[in-house]
Amino acid sequence: MKSQILDYASKRGGQEALLEAMNTKYYYYTRTKGLFRICFPKERPPTVETYLSPVETHCMNIEYYLPDVDNLTRGFSEDAMTRLHMGRSAIALFILAFLTIFIAFWTGIFGCWRRSPGNITATAILMLLACLLSAGAMGLWHGVEYYEKERVVGEEFYQQWNNVLRSETVTTHDWSYVLAWASVACSFVSSIFFMISACCVKSENQETPNMHYVLPVYPQKQQYAYPPPGYPPQAYPPGPPYYHGSQYGPYNY
Template sequence: MGRSMIALFILTFVTIFAAFCTGVTGCWRRSPGNITATAILMLLACLLSAGAMGLWHGVEYYEKEKVVGEEYYQQWSSVLQDNTEVLYDWSFVLSWLGVFFCLGASFLFFFGSCCLSNEKEREQLNNVQYIMPVYPQKQQYAYAGYAVPPPQAYAGPYYTTGSAYGPYNY
């Protein structure tokens, strides 16, 4: 279990590095898909680190209760029992804070992805009036095996002196 805990922490670091790469790319390109991938990777990192911390607690429990047993500590002298205390220091607290911050980052990336996709959707709806319909283009027709150029849609620009469309529209 101890080796599995270390392996899970290594996988967590690799996952966080991958999330960093997709997050930077997603923010640079403003891509909701990349931000969603970052959120999923951060959630995976949260689960991996929580599993590693669960294994740490399992190793601690197994060592104290199953291998050594409570009676082992009762065999110690009273001076040793009085001067012995078990403390969880800053690394333990920092590890659990890292698990919760990974979970929080995952939620924030999910919310950011939703906001980006809503922004892109709103932008597309605002620009819908500028989208020109695409009509099928005229194609060349085959006549007796020879390609015939298509007829002109407009015979050409007709410029007159009073025309509003010509080069002399003053």
């Protein structure tokens, strides 16, 4: 992007203000933007204080003015404050979604361990709630993106750029954006599967309500019949006498 702007300035002439802004303003540099920071994978602006991220890129934090002790937002326009509140709310909803998934993790484990349809149903509801919270956070993030491009919310955003910067800027959504929406979809699918599992476990428990209390009966090798008290023992027909051991004594070889 900077090379195209330099070509434009060299052809037109008298673009000292543009060249100065290009060397001092961070939005003239290639960057990636997330929820919490802006990173510069190539060149970094010399006038902006950055730090080295865990993935070895130079980044700076996005300011949400929390807490705004010095009342730095008092000069913001209404659109700028709306954008700021939507950004804060998106982060808050993501935190609530992560907390909900953490609780659903434990209710799901206990539900599967105990085969409890109540716990599994609670897990399905929690996963659906996490899906809605995440989708709401993504919606607010899109609202922030809309305000940054279509409303006047600051000089570092689209509406207050000069024409050459607007024409030479290309904005794309990277892998983290796709992964975020895929996570929302997976949360919804998980809630459906948990609800189906709860119905299946409940139907199994209704079909066999007392199976947990039935003791197994194993067949025995021999069955002995004993007469009830007061009755004489059963008479057997006469036959040859029975001897313990051999009738002929021990064998010696």
